[in-house]
Amino acid sequence: MSPWFDGYPLRPDSFDEVFFADGTLRPAAAGVLEALGQLDPGELHTRVEFLRRTYVDQGVTFDLGGRETPFPLDIVPRIVQAAEWAVVEAGVKQRVLALEKFLDDVYGEGRVFTDGVMPRKVVTTSHHFHRAAHGFNPPNGVRVHVAGVDLIRDPQGDFRVLEDNVRVPSGVSYVISNRRALSAALPEVAALHQLRSVQEYPLRLRAALTACAPRGVSDPTVVVLTPGVFNSAYFEHALLARMMGCELVEGRDLVCQNGYVSVRTTQGLRPVHVIYRRVDDEFLDPATFRSDSLLGVAGLMNAARRGNVTIANAVGNGVADDKLVYTYVPDLIRYYLGEEPIIAGVDTWRLEEDAHREEVMDRLDELVVKPVDGSGGKGIVIGPAASAEEIAALRARIEADPRGWIAQPVVQLSTVPTMINDRLVPRHVDLRPFAVNDGSGVWVLPGGLTRVALPEGELIVNSSQGGGSKDTWVLADTSERPHEEIPEASVHPVAMAMQRREDVRIQPPRSQQEQQQQTASEGGATC
Amino acid sequence: MLSRIAESLYWIGRYVERAEDTSRLLEVYLQLLVEDPSVDTRLSTVTLFAVLGMEPPAGPVSSQEVLRTIQNHPTAACSILASLGGGRESARRARETVPPEMWESLNTTWNSVRTDESRRRRPLAALAFVRDRCVLISGIADTTMSHDEGWQFLQLGRQLERVDMMARLLLWVSANRRSMSAWNNALRASGALHAYRRTHGAATLGHDAAEFLLLDRLFPRSVVHSLSRAEEALAELEPGSRRSGFPSEGLRLLGRARAELEYQSLSEVLTDLPDRLRQLQQVCVDVDAAIAHRYFVGSLAPVWSGGAA
Secondary structure, three states: OOHHHOOOOOOOOOOEOOEOOOOOEOHHHHHHHHHHHHOOHHHHHHHHHHHHHHHHHHOOEEEEOOEEEEOOEOOOOEEEOHHHHHHHHHHHHHHHHHHHHHHHHHOOOOHHHHOOOOOHHHHHOOOOOOHHHOOOOOOOOOOOOEEEEEEEEOOOOOEEEEEEEOOOOOOHHHHHHHHHHHHHHOHHHHHOOOEOOOOOHHHHHHHHHHHOOOOOOOOOOEEEEOOOOOOOOHHHHHHHHHHHOOEEEOHHHEEEEOOEEEEEEOOEEEEOOEEEEOOOHHHHOOOOOOOOOOOOOOOHHHHHHOOOOEEEOOOOHHHHHOHHHHOOHHHHHHHHHOOOOOOEEOOOEEOOOHHHHHHHHOOHHHEEEEEOOOOOOOOOEEHHHOOHHHHHHHHHHHHHOHHHEEEEEOOOOOEEEEEEOOEEEEEEEEEEOEEEEOOOOEEEOOOOEEEEEOOOOOOOOOHHHOEEEEOEEEEOOOOOOOOOOOOOOOOOHHHHOOOOOOOHHHOHHHHHHHHHHHHHHHHHHHO | OEHHHHHHHHHHHHHHHHHHHHHHHHHHHHHHHHHOOOOOHHHHHHHHHHHOOOOOOOOOOOHHHHHHHHHHOOOOOOOHHHHHHHHHHHHHHOOOOOOHHHHHHHHHHHHHHHOHHHHOOOHHHHHHHHHHHHHHHHHHHHHHOOOOHHHHHHHHHHHHHHHHHHHHHHHHHHHOOOOOOHHHHHHHHOOOHHHHHHHHOOOOOHHHHHHHHHHOOOOOOOHHHHHHHHHHHHHHHOOOOOOOOOOOHHHHHHHHHHHHHHOOOHHHHHOOHHHHHHHHHHHHHHHHHHHHHHHHHHHOOOOOOOOOO
């Protein structure tokens, strides 16, 4: 075994994805770690430095409090086996389909309420439920064009859903750039494995966006709407626009007139048909939502309602990733799809229900309490790590607004070896697979973003809280052979290229002569 | 093309050219102090600051200080660092349009200049680094971008800045023309010395050098050449009938400025050189305003004020 792992401090309470509890290597991970072990310490250090340098040079950054910070990428990849991935893929698909049906129902008939699966109050009290989205009929029936489902592995190693993101999930750009950077840093290790490619994502997304164009538009203009360069995910917006070959626009580039949306160009206004927006609902349209928003454009909702432009993801999706709704998702899967959930969630207490609240109010110091509409790890209180004052403050806030909070037991996330100060140590990780829905099916990007909490024992992995990332290697199922064999080259390699012409004057014999001549004349002069 | 993106590309062109020309100018200035005993150090320093549009420092200044201000000052307008920063920021705002290689090259150059990396270099090596990188960035743009509308805006910015910087350089030279090497410096600071010698021979004569830098149609940094390239770019951006006149104000301004140089005798052109150079700078300002009015105004958006009251 590699010297890197001498004294690897396994955490007894978590599932380690590389080592068994007795310290032996799991077979799936062995190849990568042995290959890493071949590198001597100096070499490995050079590779780590190369990785860091690459991200600074390429400007792969996120905005942290107004400063561009390179996104920390760890040198050790995270391995997901084909069989494990099959579960993730099926589970994510199932979840996205159920949430699609749920959203369609919520903004339509509301059968889920009349059939008693979920109280109507849960939805109408959600901050992200928008009446303005009621009665919308998306062109190809898709509301969740892109979804990111946050998964963790519990101490038994089973995947569990931690939360759904169906508003504007971010992070996919790092999946793409992590792979490029890591395979450049560790080519010999990457070449040992058959990895599922992540390069397909922009194509899939572009196809899904084209597919949701307003009816009757055969060659739609697709734009990516960004809040601007100061947004923490600006790098991602630019990367996706570039890779999809479409314009990256800001709110001020757009104009709404007579229910149509156009973009200002040097040749005047040009119509826009699909907006992949990375701006939150509240800021999209000052005429409908927050009137002080400068990030959107007035009249956008009107144009969308008239079916002249498609907004992706749809407005009002936030109701589906509300954490209180999350507790009902297993029921929703059974109700809409007639299936059992493939990936379980984490046990959750709904603090607005008196029985649940009473059960946990005295045990807040041993639970994780989360705001229902938070993202980026904001507002989460981890009981065992919180002070008595924090718990007391939390208790008061829950009592003031029980609808705003849920409680979960502390789940020890799985750990993966991570390079910290030239040593490999276990750090907690999660996984965010990305799914794209083009109306004919849900496609899950084989990989997803692995975020890693860099401080020891830390359970919050968000980059805004000092988290980094890892490249996620989904191993290809080698039992499946590609269907198409590449036909053998019909031309013999030698015959493929014309002979190249050279400048004959610079061939050695002649220049030798010149040299001789020179020495001869120099010799002559000194005589 | 989005107005906002067009404006970004235009400014990348301007800023990268500005950084390159400023580094060339500084290189010559540093050598001048060392090599030419007839130079009036104080005068050449003060005028250098003046032509770059910077406040000249009071009292005597060391060449290190000059370097620190013009090369590395993070905020002083026209410093090399600020120019590269401006170019980089423009590229960041147009990142989906700018070729990735070009972005990366601009980003690493800026990173290198703003960190200690460049301060560890010898001053001349640091300036040569900037010059080389700027040429590299322009080269990447020319060889990897489609020469479509976006590239024309980049080209427009680059050529306009070149005219402006040449006017500033010549102003500096004419203010220091008592120094023996003044015109040689002008040629060196625009990378023209070699080309000039191949054309006019070894002796540098004031009016030959001025003619070369202002009027030569074949030398790519001469004023006339840059004006023509800017005109071409603008003409590409302005399709339509060529039956009479030019509809675009920018094109008219450029054409007029070029005609005034090309259709006068050299002695007329050189009669009041500083005044002519100031006029050229004014032309650059006016063309910039005309382009902004014609193409970039769209990037100013109306603000929604409904629902506030």
